[in-house]
Amino acid sequence: MDVDTRASCQSLPYSGSAGAKPKMASTKPKMAVLILGFLFVLAVIALITVAVTQNQRLPKNIKYGIVLDAGSSHTNLYVYTWPAEKENDTGVVQQVEVCKVEGPGISGYSQAVQNASRSLQHCLERAQEVVPQQQHQETPVYLGATAGMRLLSLENRHVAMEVLSAVENRLRSSPFNFQGARIITGQEEGAYGWITINYLLGSFKQSGWLNFLPKLTSIKETVGALDLGGASTQITFVPEQEQSESQENSLHFRLYGKSYNVYTHSFLCYGKDQALRMKLVRDLQNAETARLQDPCFHTGYERNVSIRDLYASPCTANYKQSLAFPQLHVVGSGDYQACQTRIEELFNKTSCPYSKCSFNGIFQPPLQGHFGAFSAFYFVMNFLNLSADSSPAPLNSAISTMKNFCSRPWSEVKAAYPQVKEKYLSEYCFSGTYIISLLKTGYEFSLETWQQIQFLGKIGSSDAGWTLGYMLNLTNMIPAEQPLMRPLSHAGYVGLMVLSSLVLVGALLLGWCIFRKPRCLRKGIV
């Protein structure tokens, strides 16, 4: 008899052979079905709950912070944002705006301090456009002044304080939450630059699972920071040896549950603008006439420099001598080697009261790891095409690039780069030669360790520099201990929930099929 087992199976009554006592149907399958049914309903509710809660458009709670970098040559205003609920996580703060303040650095207003205040107007108005109006009052604004103001403070502390109070009044009258305007130390400038690039590179990030294995050191090493300004330069890195021979160069941080012993030094007067002044003043020491042939400038380039201005800085005051002429007439001769020889005289390598020094008797432990070189290191090396993204041009090719560039006549250089500011263009030969000398002779980067330097302007959308680290520290956004982190990322959590629900549903369906298998498919019945 050809029966459609499917149809018959479904409607088939008990069909045991005649006379056989039907087995008592036990209550077990019924219980199992009830439990399975309950679990099934639970799994469905869990799925719906996860789906609904994840899809709710939670209002994004974004916070803002503003930092003004009052450098020796310029002032920049930075606006940073971060999601409020994650502010203690690493890497969540990012730069959304940078505004370059017109005019010189604030130390340039020592003769007219109110202009320092006025100069900030445009960028503060720009910040008011970027930060939502209803958040102005809660948004902190900080101003940090660097080496230009350190030098002005050495020259005339009173004037420096007047300049600071003028910019402070301007910031207090802004709608933001003023949190201070001060001259930061060179040590701070180095430390915050190191924090910024390591925060942005994710060096402090400990993966969630590592929290359960605190003995494991963070997989990522930190990166050293090299900052070149106009009036100072900073070097900051974690050395191999924990013990420092010089306490003033030693910093101790505890960040995200890990301790860091960091070496830092800030060389005042070794920013590239002050270094040029020091070189010229040293060159002058042997000059008989007002005409100075200078191999650090291109052939055909000429520049008049006021002797009074030249000696006005604390960096050159020691070389002061009376000269019969008020102006120095600089005439370029474009020779890298001769330029390098004059620059290297700026680095005193003779005396070192420690086991190892960089220059001028300053302790420096052996260089260790990779370095991010930013600010003027980047501006100059990027112009010279020596800041390849992955890794820099080898030291020898950087030197040959400089030899070639310095030997080009000024008329050719000017014609080749009509869009570049003459102030910068005329000094790239000096600046590039100075950078190579500072790194190679000053800090003693070798052919090998030179390859561990990366010249970088930004990391992601944020400029490399001290300002982000400064704000992170002052807003306590870098906790000493690792915040309790969910071992799984948000996506991982949702994925796991959905997967486990699907497995549960699958198990339920399988169980249901087993218990509810049509009698006719059960062995021994048909």
Ligand SMILES: Nc1ncnc2c1ncn2[C@@H]1O[C@H](COP(=O)(O)OP(=O)(O)O)[C@@H](O)[C@H]1O
């Ligand atoms: N596009 C550029 N090309 C070359 N040099 C630049 C450029 N922009 C800025 N600079 C130089 O970078 C340096 C920035 O120094 P700054 O941060 O103002 O000083 P400091 O950090 O010593 O207070 C200055 O020497 C400035 O002239």
Ligand SMILES: [Ca+2]
């Ligand atoms: Ca700077």
